[in-house]
Amino acid sequence: MKKTIPITRPTLEPYAKYDAMFRRIIESGMLTNSSLVKEFERQTAEYLGVKHCVAVSTCTAGLMLVLKGLGLKGEVIIPSFTFTATGHPVMWNGLTPVFADIKPDTFEIDPDSVERLITKNTCAILATHVFGVPCEAPALQALAKKHKLKLIFDAAHAFGSSRGGIQAGNFGDAEVFSCSPTKVLTTAEGGIVATNNDRLAEFCRRGRNYGDDGTFDEAFAGLSARMSEFHAAIGLRSMKRLSANLKSRRSRAEYFKKKLLRVESRLQFQTIPADVETTYKDLSLFVDEKTLGYTRDELHEYFKINNISTRKYFHPPLHHHAAYRSYGRPVPVTELVSSSVLSLPLYSSMPMKDIDHVVKVFSAFIHDRKKT
Template sequence: MSKDFIPAARPIIGEEERAAVDAVLASGMLAQGSEVAAFEQEFSAELLDGRHAVAVNSGTSGLHLGLLAAGIGPGDEVIVPSFTFAATANSVALTGATPVFADIEPQHYCLDPASVAAAVTDRTRAIMPVHLYGHPADLDALGALAAGRGLQLFEDAAQAHGASLNGRPAGTFGEFAMFSLYPTKNMTSGEGGMVSTADDAVARRLRLLRNQGMERQYENELVGFNARMTNLHAAIGRVQLRKLAGWTAARQANAAFLSAHLEGVATPSVAAGAVHVYHQYTIRVAAGERDRFAAALKDEYSIGSGVYYPVPNHRLPSFNRSIDLPHTESAAREVLSLPVHPSLDAEDLDRIVTAVNALAKAGA
């Protein structure tokens, strides 16, 4: 591969992150402690309008513990999209509840409220949309549906740090929300997750569940997990959080350039009132052409891309449901995510546009 290969994603770790880790190492206080507490407070103030923020060791842990803290368990159903990473449905299944898959709306790849309404049964306890690619789901419609049916609303905000809808931040609509801090997300702690909630009782249960069921050492109140974030990871996250606004602006500017110049492919749309943070910049390529298109980008133009997600959850061997989700199936065949990360420069963006337009014109 050429040395000027443009990767689909590129984690940004600089001297400030290294210095923060070194300071924690020098302190000798490596496990959950003051750095984690500071990270939670800063994340809450920056992204959650002051809601509780509870740090955990991964995004999947955050979803799992959030569901448990909200009372989800065996016999319950939670409606989720099939077009997402498997962790969304996995977390529901890990509680003993059943994930029920609904279709997406094709413009923004998020849960379709009409499909959700059709999937509600007398066992449904909650709806958990995913703000896929960094675009907020239709939380107004889904929230109204949940309220009208007596259901809880949760948010998988793994990809949506700083996204918003009608001025309200993603992660502040549901009984809980989860943000992933995996290395390729819009910000990282190396590995980790952050769970938000406005409910004091849910926040306390989250803190118990992540720490073996203890608030005070050796006074275990319930059966819990070791899902704590370390001070090392929190130190990285604190530095990254300070850079997030600038990185988000760069992603949005890169996305705007691509949308203004790409031809022959369907570019992302943004709903009225939504702020898209472009965890991914996802185009659509005609069915049957997508994989050849991605291969040509790599082989002929030295540009990386990604398919998120080629196999819908309902067709994974772990779930294997026979249901009709036409928009989900179409998206899985056609989506392709192009580089949009803050490391791109003007020359990179020009190369991406030139390559995509040439391949679209040639029919890949």
């Protein structure tokens, strides 16, 4: 059977590097709520330059806690061009999602679209740093301030990204990262709430533990959303490799783009603004049918039959999912981008020969099309 090139893979270390920590966890009997989680929180907060990092079981759970902790009521403006997990915490908190459109080049939520949707019922903006590119945070911060709204970022893709020299994690009231296996910083499964708000951090600490403050007299209905010591151990090893992993991922992405552009100079990628450092959680191609004469779906299919895994992130956009359809509203740029983007395989330890192979298959696709 021919080898498949995966869309991504976690870049881990040899097992021996984890062994001592895993042994310590087992021998201590402290499987959760102990020193490795605290150390992971300390290191991540130091890296981001924020007051608090609260480790949780997933980014989704972190967002659920943040929205609850901010005491929101009413409408939350969110992008539709995002993963489902941006919307679910809004719904679980009994809030109403209102879908804003995005920018056609960066795929980020468009602050002008957000502003047009603000009403007396709006309580917050929840924006996603798509594929690791931080949103236009200064413009969103100005809007939030002007209209007295809370501002939260779904930073699932963006641990290690920055905009204007400011590390993602420092914008708005809180940012929530994912540490699932597809992220550069991984704990296998996990999330991090980053905030400078003492009260919110305390709420999340309690909230991840049923809402308990040690008295068993819960003031609110929390979640069971702790990070275990094993997950933190994997995260601590991942922190050690973070700079190297970011560097190799970025250089692979740049190499990939250069090579593809040599085959087809009219190709477009997600625009990375000059003041942005992205994690390249995804290397996303924009297949403009009008310019190129073929569709995203045709390219996706060609890669598939050639054992190359690609993803149509984010398609369909959130407002087309059954759970969100009743909240749908016109978002034309989202529709266009969602039907045109394709994420290519990329990970920090991806062999360069695999990148060359993907480029070769792309070249064959172009060649085959010319023949037909």
